[in-house]
Each structure stands twice: as C-alpha cells, then as structure tokens.
Amino acid sequence: MIISTRALGHLLSRRAAAAPTRVTPVLTARAFADYNVHVEHGRGEWKTYGDIDQYKPGMYQIKCFNKISPIGLAQFPSDQYDIRTDAQEGNNAHAILLRSHKLQEEDVPRTVRAIARCGAGTNNIPVARMTELGIPVFNTPGANANAVKELVLCGMLLGSRRVIDGINHMKDLGQQGLARERVEKDKAMFGGQELKGKTLAVIGLGHIGSQTARDARALGMTLKGYDPGLSVQSALRLPRALELMDSITAAVSDADYISLNIPYIKGEGGTHGVIGADVISHFKPNAVLLNFARGELVDSEAMKEFLDAGDGRYVTDFPDDLVWDHKNAVVLPHLGASTEEAEDAAAAMAADTIRDYLESGTISNSVNFPSTSLPDRPEHTVRFTVVNKNVPGVLAHITETFGDADLNIIQQVNHSRGEIAYNVLDIATMGHEEVLSFKNVQEKITMLEGVLSSRVMYGAPGTGYAKNLDGEYFV
Numbered sequence: 001m002i003i004s005t006r007a008l009g010h011l012l013s014r015r016a017a018a019a020p021t022r023v024t025p026v027l028t029a030r031a032f033a034d035y036n037v038h039v040e041h042g043r044g045e046w047k048t049y050g051d052i053d054q055y056k057p058g059m060y061q062i063k064c065f066n067k068i069s070p071i072g073l074a075q076f077p078s079d080q081y082d083i084r085t086d087a088q089e090g091n092n093a094h095a096i097l098l099r100s101h102k103l104q105e106e107d108v109p110r111t112v113r114a115i116a117r118c119g120a121g122t123n124n125i126p127v128a129r130m131t132e133l134g135i136p137v138f139n140t141p142g143a144n145a146n147a148v149k150e151l152v153l154c155g156m157l158l159g160s161r162r163v164i165d166g167i168n169h170m171k172d173l174g175q176q177g178l179a180r181e182r183v184e185k186d187k188a189m190f191g192g193q194e195l196k197g198k199t200l201a202v203i204g205l206g207h208i209g210s211q212t213a214r215d216a217r218a219l220g221m222t223l224k225g226y227d228p229g230l231s232v233q234s235a236l237r238l239p240r241a242l243e244l245m246d247s248i249t250a251a252v253s254d255a256d257y258i259s260l261n262i263p264y265i266k267g268e269g270g271t272h273g274v275i276g277a278d279v280i281s282h283f284k285p286n287a288v289l290l291n292f293a294r295g296e297l298v299d300s301e302a303m304k305e306f307l308d309a310g311d312g313r314y315v316t317d318f319p320d321d322l323v324w325d326h327k328n329a330v331v332l333p334h335l336g337a338s339t340e341e342a343e344d345a346a347a348a349m350a351a352d353t354i355r356d357y358l359e360s361g362t363i364s365n366s367v368n369f370p371s372t373s374l375p376d377r378p379e380h381t382v383r384f385t386v387v388n389k390n391v392p393g394v395l396a397h398i399t400e401t402f403g404d405a406d407l408n409i410i411q412q413v414n415h416s417r418g419e420i421a422y423n424v425l426d427i428a429t430m431g432h433e434e435v436l437s438f439k440n441v442q443e444k445i446t447m448l449e450g451v452l453s454s455r456v457m458y459g460a461p462g463t464g465y466a467k468n469l470d471g472e473y474f475v
C-alpha cells in the first residue's frame with residue numbers, strides 16, 4: 001500500500017496532539033549495554049565541513065526547504081531530531097525535506113545522508129548528481145494523488161463550462177448595477193457541454209491517472225489510456241471499461257478531454273514537450289487538455305496555435321508565458337497538492353521514509369536507490385551499511401576487510417539499481433572486548449575503490465557516518 005499504516009493512523013487522528021507511534025525500534029545505546037562501540041563519529045572533525053555551532057550531538061538534524069506540514073514533522077521525536085525549518089540553517093543536516101524548491105548541489109551539506117520530496121515529482125532535485133554522491137532521494141508516491149485527481153475533475157468542469165468567465169462577468173455586471181437586469185439574457189454567452197458520454201484520454205495511469213479514470217467512469221465518461229510502464233498495482237485500480245492504447249496519438253485522437261499525468265524527465269528519451277505539434281495535430285478541435293503534471297511537458301507554441309485555431313481549451317497548474325492570458329486557457333498556481341490532507345500525508349510519509357533510512361537502513365520509495373526491506377538486526381550485532389558504485393568486486397573487498405579485522409558478518413543484504421549498490425551487514429559483537437572499535441575498519445571500507453559512504457548504526461543518532469569524497473576521507 002502507498003501510505004504506511006503508521007502514517008495513516010497518524011493522519012486519522014491528525015488534529016489530535018498524539019505522540020507519533022513507530023513500529024521500528026530506534027537503536028538505543030541501552031540495546032548495546034553489554035559492550036560499547038567506538039566509531040570516529042566526527043564530533044572532533046565536524047568543523048571540517050559542517051557548522052560546529054549548530055551541531056547538536058546525539059540528534060539527527062533535518063533541514064527543510066518549503067513549508068512542511070507540522071503533522072508530518074511531528075513524526076520526528078523531538079528528543080532525537082533537531083528540525084530546522086529555516087533553510088538558511090541546518091548546515092549539519094543529516095537529511096533534507098522539501099516540496100517544489102529547486103534544489104541545488106550547494107544546498108546539500110556534506111553531512112546529508114538522504115533527501116525526501118514531500119510529493120511525487122522529483123524533477124526539482126538533481127537526482128543524477130545525488131546518485132553520484134551516494135545520497136538516496138525519496139518521494140511519496142500516491143500521498144497527494146487524491147488532491148490532484150479532485151483538481152483534475154474540477155479542471156474538466158472548468159474546461160467544459162465557462163464558469164470563470166461567467167463569474168467575472170457577474171462581477172462586472174454587479175459593479176454596474178446591472179446583474180439582475182442582464183443575467184438571463186447574458187447567460188447564453190457562457191453555455192457549455194456535459195462530461196457524461198464524452199471520452200477522456202488519460203496519459204499516464206499511475207496514482208493520479210488511475211484515480212482520475214475511475215472517477216471519470218463514475219461520471220459516465222468513456223475512457224482511453226496510455227502508459228507504457230503501467231504497474232500491476234495501478235492496473236488493478238483501473239476501471240475495466242478503460243481501453244488501453246499503444247501510443248499517445250492513438251489515445252488522444254478522438255478524445256474530448258485529455259488528462260496528462262506523467263513525470264517530467266529531461267534529456268533524451270525523456271518527456272520534455274511530449275505534447276507537441278505532432279500530438280496536438282491529432283486533438284479534436286474542441287478538445288480540453290488538462291495538465292496537472294508539469295508545464296514543460298507541453299510545447300507552449302503548439303498549444304497557443306491550437307487555442308488560437310479553434311474552441312479547444314487548456315487547463316493547467318503551471319505557469320506558461322505564452323498562454324497565461326489566453327481566453328481559452330485556465331492557468332492555476334500549482335495548486336494540485338495544496339490541500340491540508342495531501343500536505344499532511346506527503347510530509348508524514350516522507351518523514352517515515354527518512355526515519356526508516358536513518359534509523360535502520362531500510363530503503364522504500366526511493367527514485368534512485370534499490371528498495372531494501374531488511375530483516376531484523378539479530379541480537380548482539382551492529383549494523384553497518386555501505387553505499388558503493390555498482391562495479392564488480394566491491395562486495396568481496398568489504399567482506400574481506402571485516403574478516404581481516406576479525407569481525408564476523410551474521411547476515412548481509414546486497415541490492416543494486418543502475419549505477420548504485422547498497423549493502424547492509426550485521427556484524428557480531430560477541431566474543432569481542434568490552435569496547436568494539438569500528439574506527440579503523442570503517443575508514444578502510446569507506447576508502448575502498450568504488451565506495452561512496454558507510455554508516456555504523458550503533459545507537460547514537462546522527463553519528464557513525466563516513467564519506468569517501470573523491471579519495472578524501474570525511475567523518
């Protein structure tokens with residue numbers, strides 16, 4: 001399911017000041033009472049790349065860009081998390097939370113282990129660069145889909161009936177004191193059409209597209225859809241009556257309404273200008289295009305020509321320099337996910353995801369790292385995670401280094417995705433002296449060719465992280 005039970009439960013009692021509940025236990029120092037773990041955790045050398053004045057030992061620091069829902073932020077226990085809502089602060093951040101802020105590499109302190117987008121689209125984050133730096137980027141699939149779907153339905157109505165023009169006209173008449181006199185005569189200027197019996201083409205049948213299709217069916221519409229990457233989960237949500245097409249052109253050609261619900265991906269093979277002159281030439285002259293996905297998906301010049309030529313409409317959630325004041329365009333200020341419910345759900349899901357990664361190493365909903373659901377850490381072990389380039393031989397060198405240090409691996413997980421590999425190794429503490437030192441072994445592993453970073457999870461929030469930055473060791 002999309003939203004964790006934990007987040008959902010929290011949302012149900014969203015206005016109650018309930019303490020957040022978690023299933024995953026935080027590794028506390030008490031859990032390791034039988035011995036101590038020594039790592040080089042950076043307090044001494046923090047100033048080499050962080051801001052020593054802002055550093056709170058024993059706390060995770062979360063840096064927020066944009067306003068993040070307090071309901072979501074309440075998922076972070078205040079005794080373990082230092083939340084910096086002012087983006088100017090947070091120079092020692094362990095993780096970043098953001099919405100549509102256009103994140104630059106300079107916004108990401110070296111201390112950052114993870115980034116979570118409270119929302120769906122991650123085109124405002126330099127994901128490829130973050131992958132090179134070994135930083136997982138997460139999003140919150142489905143958390144705001146209902147909000148967007150509702151606005152798409154509203155957009156269909158705005159595109160069918162001249163509601164906005166009618167409202168403006170009534171204001172004008174009202175100012176002139178002519179409203180009562182002229183209303184019945186003038187309404188003929190604002191006639192429209194009904195949704196029932198019309199055809200909707202949905203491009204992208206993921207969380208938003210599939211929900212839009214389902215509700216449009218309930219309104220009596222005929223459905224076509226196109227999605228070359230349709231997931232089983234989304235397919236199960238689709239109404240049976242939806243006809244799957246094998247191209248965008250085939251889907252749009254006899255559609256009265258077209259809803260665009262795909263991610264914006266730059267570059268070759270991406271989706272920039274996917275609704276261009278060629279696709280638009282297949283639109284019916286009075287088709288209504290609903291773009292609640294991203295502005296860059298639509299070629300503005302081609303759209304302007306289409307709007308100029310006929311009675312077609314463009315309803316969009318994104319700025320457009322060419323059609324913003326066109327009589328046949330309705331341009332909204334990116335409101336799709338701006339409901340209390342969606343903001344709370346997305347922030348709560350992002351917070352849960354970040355906590356899972358920071359506290360136990362679990363990876364879910366990442367757009368660049370492999371999903372990694374982990375077995376429980378066995379008793380008398382310390383968890384060690386390594387992020388490395390997905391090249392042959394690295395895993396062997398990691399396990400060898402543990403062997404050389406007389407450290408026994410009790411269980412391990414190795415997953416990869418594209419250029420990145422992620423290892424989680426639970427290391428036995430039994431049979432060692434009272435103080436188990438990871439200082440040397442962590443440095444050796446982190447500085448192996450191909451390794452980007454490592455973490456020792458031993459109970460003290462925010463510590464135990466090491467990075468290999470082009471051959472330089474940071475702890």
Ligand SMILES: NC(=O)c1ccc[n+]([C@@H]2O[C@H](COP(=O)([O-])OP(=O)(O)OC[C@H]3O[C@@H](n4cnc5c(N)ncnc54)[C@H](O)[C@@H]3O)[C@@H](O)[C@H]2O)c1
Nearest residue numbers: 120121204205206207208227229261262263292293336337
């Ligand atoms: N207006 C808003 O406030 C708002 C809010 C949420 C999401 N969005 C945008 O909507 C997009 C979709 O959100 P979602 O939650 O449904 O995401 P999703 O990942 O659940 O669904 C996207 C679907 O698009 C499909 N797809 C990708 N490229 C395609 C292509 N070229 N042609 C057809 N299908 C394609 C994928 O296979 C997937 O099924 C997001 O990426 C984001 O840009 C906007």
Ligand SMILES: O=C(O)[C@H](O)COP(=O)(O)O
Nearest residue numbers: 099100119120121337338
């Ligand atoms: O991709 C998304 O989730 C939406 O565009 C929402 O963006 P917002 O969180 O900035 O409203």
